[in-house]
Amino acid sequence: MALIxxxxxxxxxxxxxxAPRDCxxxxxxxxxxxxxxxxxxxxxxxDCPEAAAALVERLxxxxxxxxxxxxxxxxxxxxxPVAVAGLVDCLRSEDAALRNEAIEAMQKLPDAVAPMMxxxxxxxxxxxxxxxxxxxxxxxxxEVETWLIEVIDRDPHVNVCGAAVDLLGEVGTLxxxxxxxxxxxxxxxxxxxxxxxxxxxxxxxxx
Numbered sequence: 001m002a003l004i005x006x007x008x009x010x011x012x013x014x015x016x017x018x019a020p021r022d023c024x025x026x027x028x029x030x031x032x033x034x035x036x037x038x039x040x041x042x043x044x045x046x047d048c049p050e051a052a053a054a055l056v057e058r059l060x061x062x063x064x065x066x067x068x069x070x071x072x073x074x075x076x077x078x079x080x081p082v083a084v085a086g087l088v089d090c091l092r093s094e095d096a097a098l099r100n101e102a103i104e105a106m107q108k109l110p111d112a113v114a115p116m117m118x119x120x121x122x123x124x125x126x127x128x129x130x131x132x133x134x135x136x137x138x139x140x141x142x143e144v145e146t147w148l149i150e151v152i153d154r155d156p157h158v159n160v161c162g163a164a165v166d167l168l169g170e171v172g173t174l175x176x177x178x179x180x181x182x183x184x185x186x187x188x189x190x191x192x193x194x195x196x197x198x199x200x201x202x203x204x205x206x207x
Contacts, residue, residue: 023048026041026045030042030058035064035066038064039066043074049078049080052078052080052083055071055074056086056089059090060098075087075105084106087105110141113135114139117143118147121133126160129151129157133148133163136148145176153183161183165180168200169203174204174206176204177201181197183197
């Protein structure tokens with residue numbers, strides 16, 4: 001029985017990359033019907049800082065997981081204020097997957113995210129404040145503990161404080177001890193806060 005030669009995937013991908021590669025054309029290709037063309041465009045836009053807004057807009061409506069991944073990688077590599085502001089806006093989305101993707105992308109941008117962290121942690125929306133604490137979980141920045149201490153000292157919402165206390169149990173030092181005692185007293189009628197604070201207090205490390 002003769003073998004039927006299957007067509008290689010790579011030539012299809014390369015054909016989808018034959019459109020003009022200037023920044024304006026690449027931005028236009030973000031809305032192409034072919035997801036491979038959209039993926040190539042998103043990847044090649046890494047050299048086009050002016051494309052951040054278009055990438056964010058596409059991210060909010062893109063259904064192909066592989067394209068979304070490339071868009072997020074490009075936004076992370078761009079890392080400019082427009083890209084970061086767009087990711088922050090994604091935190092307000094009703095799409096849980098998009099919110100989680102934005103959180104993961106922002107965790108990779110400590111220097112770009114740091115200037116707006118206090119603003120995020122003070123946002124009127126308690127859910128967004130929790131997402132901001134989630135960003136801190138893997139944000140490699142020296143102020144993470146300071147921001148978490150400010151949260152448990154000032155935030156009125158038990159769930160926001162609970163998220164911050166949980167994280168202090170992982171990253172906190174003895175500098176957080178007094179704040180943990182205070183939040184435990186402030187939410188004395190909340191069993192979880194008492195439990196989490198005691199757990200965090202037992203894990204604090206010396207600076």
